[in-house]
Amino acid sequence: MMIATYNANSIRARMPVIMKWLSDRRPDVLCLQETKVTDDEFPAPEIEAVGYRPVFRGEKSYNGVAILSRHEIEQVSFGFDGRGLDEGARILTARIRGIEIVNTYVPQGTAPDSDRFQYKLDWFQRLLDHFSARYKTSDRLIWIGDFNVAPEPIDVHDPKRLLGHVGYHPDEHRALAAVKAWGFVDIFRMHRPEPGHYTFWDYRVRDSVARGLGWRVDHIWGTETLAALSTDSWIDREPRLWQKPSDHTPVIAEFSI
DNA sequence: ATGGTCGTTGGACGA
Numbered sequence: 502m503m504i505a506t507y508n509a510n511s512i513r514a515r516m517p518v519i520m521k522w523l524s525d526r527r528p529d530v531l532c533l534q535e536t537k538v539t540d541d542e543f544p545a546p547e548i549e550a551v552g553y554r555p556v557f558r559g560e561k562s563y564n565g566v567a568i569l570s571r572h573e574i575e576q577v578s579f580g581f582d583g584r585g586l587d588e589g590a591r592i593l594t595a596r597i598r599g600i601e602i603v604n605t606y607v608p609q610g611t612a613p614d615s616d617r618f619q620y621k622l623d624w625f626q627r628l629l630d631h632f633s634a635r636y637k638t639s640d641r642l643i644w645i646g647d648f649n650v651a652p653e654p655i656d657v658h659d660p661k662r663l664l665g666h667v668g669y670h671p672d673e674h675r676a677l678a679a680v681k682a683w684g685f686v687d688i689f690r691m692h693r694p695e696p697g698h699y700t701f702w703d704y705r706v707r708d709s710v711a712r713g714l715g716w717r718v719d720h721i722w723g724t725e726t727l728a729a730l731s732t733d734s735w736i737d738r739e740p741r742l743w744q745k746p747s748d749h750t751p752v753i754a755e756f757s758i
Numbered sequence: 759a760t761g762g763t764c765g766t767t768g769g770a771c772g773a
Contacts, residue, residue, distance in 0.1 A: 510773080511765055535773085537766070562766050609773055617772095649773095659759085666760080667773095703773090704763035714759080748764075748773080 502598060502758040503528040506719055507740075508606070508647040508701070508749035512536040512567070515747055516544060518740055523551055526737070528753065529571050530597055533557075534606035534647045536565030543567070556595060564590035566604050566646070570597050581631050592628075598758060600727070601636065605646040610667045618667065621649070625676035629683055638684030641730070641758075644722045647749065650677050652687070655696035656717035668718060686728040688721045688754050689736070698736050701749045710741055721754045730756045 505528040509515040512533065523531065531553070536543065538559045548555045548569055558579045559565030568574065576596040591606045605628065610621035636642050650673045654660035663669045681687075689698070699715025706714050721734060734754040741750040 514765060535765095563772075611772080662759085703760085705761055706759070707762070745764095 502530075502600075502756045503753060504530040504532070504600075504602070504643065504645065504721065504756065505737075505751045505753040506532045506534070506604070506645045506647070506721060507751040508534045508719060508747060510535050510537075510747040510749065512538055512544060512565070513542070514745065516547065518743055518746060520547070520551065521743070522737075522740055522751065523553065523569070526751075526753070527571075530602065531569045531751075532593075532602065532604035532645050533567040533569070534565070534604070536567050537562055538565060556593065558590055558593055560590045564606055566591060566593040566606050568593055568595050568597075568602065568604055570595075572597050576601075581627055582634070592631075599641055600756075600758065601640055601642040603632075603642070603644050603646075605644065605648070607647060607649045609649050610673070612667055613665065613670050613672070618670075618672075622672055622676045625673075625680055629680045632680065632683055636724075638724050639726050640724055641727050642724045643727060643754075644680075644685060645720065647718060648677065648720050649718050650674070651716045651718050652677060652720075653690075656699075658699070658714045658716070668716060681722070684724050685722040686725060688723050688728055688731050689717075689734040689752060691728060691731070692734045700736055700752055702741060704748050710738065719749055719752050721752055723754075727756070730758055732757050
């Protein structure tokens with residue numbers, strides 16, 4: 502079972518990349534973030550035509566999450582406890598082949614002195630409450646998506662300079678660590694402990710991929726129960742180098758399920 | 759390397 506995550510940065514702009522990637526890699530499940538379309542504009546027919554069932558929740562211009570699956574999708578819900586429009590376009594939960602998948606687009610946070618940054622920190626606390634209320638740490642549970650935080654020094658290209666920037670700030674590290682302490686394992690890092698693996702490269706930095714100026718902010722985390730079933734995890738850097746790329750690239754994990 | 763770029767828009771704003 503191959504499960505992937507990809508911040509598409511607009512599904513309409515990214516359909517050529519997504520269709521090629523699905524065709525090349527054929528993951529069982531692809532979780533998307535930043536689809537940036539209302540549900541009536543979601544390109545479901547094109548996705549269904551290549552063998553994937555989509556579930557999605559979006560809004561005009563901003564946010565938006567989706568799950569594409571080659572298998573039956575059960576127990577779909579949106580937002581914290583299935584409530585809330587704002588959170589609904591950032592959290593999509595589904596059960597696929599007995600795995601609980603929570604796909605999130607965590608608020609980016611804008612800047613550490615902004616209201617949006619505090620909203621991001623609070624959002625992690627609300628997500629922790631959400632996990633605590635709905636799941637057991639023994640469940641087959643995946644938390645996947647764009648977390649908008651690089652957790653460790655090896656997850657950014659220049660940890661000394663970047664410390665304190667949005668995405669690599671001590672307050673964010675504390676907030677994320679609190680969720681992790683509930684019972685998550687960083688499945689990618691479990692398989693790839695070495696530095697230099699990134700999932701995001703800023704459009705504004707020239708030749709950022711070739712120069713290694715990236716961040717690892719997209720993640721696949723799981724309970725110990727699920728991590729024990731994971732056989733590999735890697736980042737597919739190629740789509741970041743294709744024509745009209747997203748500023749992110751897919752992360753994949755494989756499970757013996 | 760925070761700005762150089764994208765995407766959604768139809769001028770900025772978010773990332």
